[in-house]
Amino acid sequence: MDHFILISGCSGGGKSTLLDALKARGHHVVEEPGRRVVEAEQATGGNALPWTDIEAFLHRTLDLAIADHMAARELTGPVFFDRGVVDAVAALTHVTGDPAAGALAETYRYGRTVFLAPPWPEIFTADAARRHGIDEAVAEYTRLETAFPAFGYDTRILPKVSIEARMACILSAVPDLPGRT
Numbered sequence: 751m752d753h754f755i756l757i758s759g760c761s762g763g764g765k766s767t768l769l770d771a772l773k774a775r776g777h778h779v780v781e782e783p784g785r786r787v788v789e790a791e792q793a794t795g796g797n798a799l800p801w802t803d804i805e806a807f808l809h810r811t812l813d814l815a816i817a818d819h820m821a822a823r824e825l826t827g828p829v830f831f832d833r834g835v836v837d838a839v840a841a842l843t844h845v846t847g848d849p850a851a852g853a854l855a856e857t858y859r860y861g862r863t864v865f866l867a868p869p870w871p872e873i874f875t876a877d878a879a880r881r882h883g884i885d886e887a888v889a890e891y892t893r894l895e896t897a898f899p900a901f902g903y904d905t906r907i908l909p910k911v912s913i914e915a916r917m918a919c920i921l922s923a924v925p926d927l928p929g930r931t
Contacts, residue, residue: 754822755920756831756860758898759908760891763867764916769832771913772920778825782832783814804845812838812851819858830920834860840897841890855901864903865920866894868910 757765766782773779784800787810791798798806815835822829835858839851869888898905906923908916 752861753828754819754831754860755828756834756836756864756903757867757908757920758833758837758864758894759867760869761887763869763887763891764908764913765832765867768867768908768913768916768920769830771917772830775917778822778827778829780818780822780829780831780834783818783838784811784833787811787814805842808838808842808845812842812854816854816858831860834858836860836864836897836901836903837894840893844893852901855897860903862902862904863923864898864905865908865923866891866898866905867908 757768759765766785769779769781784807787807788799790796791807791810797803798810800807812835815833815838818831819835822831836855839855842851843849869891895905906919908919911919
């Protein structure tokens with residue numbers, strides 16, 4: 751799945767804005783599963799929310815990330831993911847202490863290089879779907895810094911620069927990326 755480009759990292763680190771810009775350029779983009787779960791649960795009055803039932807939330811996030819991965823197989827050209835299976839597996843393992851979900855991270859692979867948005871307190875904001883603070887976001891980032899290499903991925907830290915410069919960083923780092931603009 752070399753054409754599956756995963757962008758992960760710190761919550762509130764500018765990932766979604768970067769993915770929106772890639773989408774505006776005509777690239778295939780898969781939106782963050784966790785945010786979509788929160789929006790769906792809030793719309794239906796559900797309880798699978800990170801601040802209500804974290805384990806249920808993470809199971810739904812993992813299921814959605816797997817469904818996204820499978821659906822993206824039908825797309826041609828690069829597909830950019832705002833988080834994915836590894837993110838959900840790392841969080842679920844952290845919360846439950848059960849490493850069993852790790853097998854899913856081995857089954858649903860992305861391109862070898864994963865781009866990590868580092869903590870960026872100057873742009874971090876909480877909202878209705880992100881109620882945690884910067885400290886929790888940094889702790890999550892630290893777990894992901896360990897998780898991705900443990901699953902065989904190389905990580906590249908995205909610079910704290912403009913969206914255009916971040917896009918250039920990603921597109922130039924994957925030299926054989928089809929459909930590069």
